[in-house]
Structure formats: structure tokens, C-alpha cells
Amino acid sequence: MSNTMNFEQFKERFEPIKNHLNPLADLEGLMFHLGEKELAYVRQQESGTIWTVHLIDGVRVIASVFSSVDREGYLVARNAIAAGSYYEVIDDDDMEERDE
Known part of the structure; x- marks a missing residue:
């Protein structure tokens, strides 16, 4: 089961x-892209602090896991998720469309 929140709640x-x-990074300067230096930095972080940015059917979804498949980039958080937890971050407008 996942916990869903919007980007402001996530921040x-x-x-x-x-x-x-x-x-000049995307997502208000927060996204780490897939270049060698940025990816190396992300991989050095604790697993509970790494979030993967995906584009799924035109909807940007940020998941609380490190994934190397179908990703746009990563976010690194100061506050780690609790072990065994899973979260998704979806923009408010995209949340409404997803629920329809």
C-alpha cells in the first residue's frame, strides 16, 4: 500500500x-539528473533518502525508492522514510486526473 502526497507536502x-x-536542475533545482557526477552523488546517499522521478503516461510520479528503470532523475531528501514504507508524490492536477 502506498501513501500519496502532492509535491508541496513532500517538500x-x-x-x-x-x-x-x-x-539549473528541474523541479525547483531539486532533481539530480542521470549524468555521471549527479548519479554518483545520488548513489552515495542512504537508501531511505533517495526518490526516483518517473514519467508515467504523461504524469510525473516521484517514488520513494531508487530505481534504474524508466526514470527522469532523482531527488535526495534530508528526512528518510521509515523502513518498509512506500510513498508516491503526484502533482495536484495529475492526482485529480489519475483518480478519474
């Missing part, structure tokens, strides 16, 4: 860090 609860390697 408040998990406090994602800015991408210090790319000041």
Missing part, C-alpha cells in the same frame, strides 16, 4: 535538498 515532510551540482 514539507521530507525536505529535499538542492542539486548543488546543477543550479
Whole structure:
């Protein structure tokens, strides 16, 4: 079972860090892209702090796992998820469309 939240709720609860390697990064400067330096940085982080950004059927979904398949990039949070937990972050507009 997953817990779903919007991007603002995610930022408040998990406090994602800015991408210090790319000041022009997507998602308000938070996304780490798939380049060698950025990916190496992400892989050094604790597993409970890494979130994967996916684009699924035109909807951006951020999942609380490290995935190397079908991803746009990663977010790294200051606050880790609890062991055994799973979260998804979906934009408010996309949430409404997904629920229909």
C-alpha cells in the first residue's frame, strides 16, 4: 500500500535538498539528473533518502525508492522514510486526473 502526497507536502515532510551540482536542475533545482557526477552523488546517499522521478503516461510520479528503470532523475531528501514504507508524490492536477 502506498501513501500519496502532492509535491508541496513532500517538500514539507521530507525536505529535499538542492542539486548543488546543477543550479539549473528541474523541479525547483531539486532533481539530480542521470549524468555521471549527479548519479554518483545520488548513489552515495542512504537508501531511505533517495526518490526516483518517473514519467508515467504523461504524469510525473516521484517514488520513494531508487530505481534504474524508466526514470527522469532523482531527488535526495534530508528526512528518510521509515523502513518498509512506500510513498508516491503526484502533482495536484495529475492526482485529480489519475483518480478519474
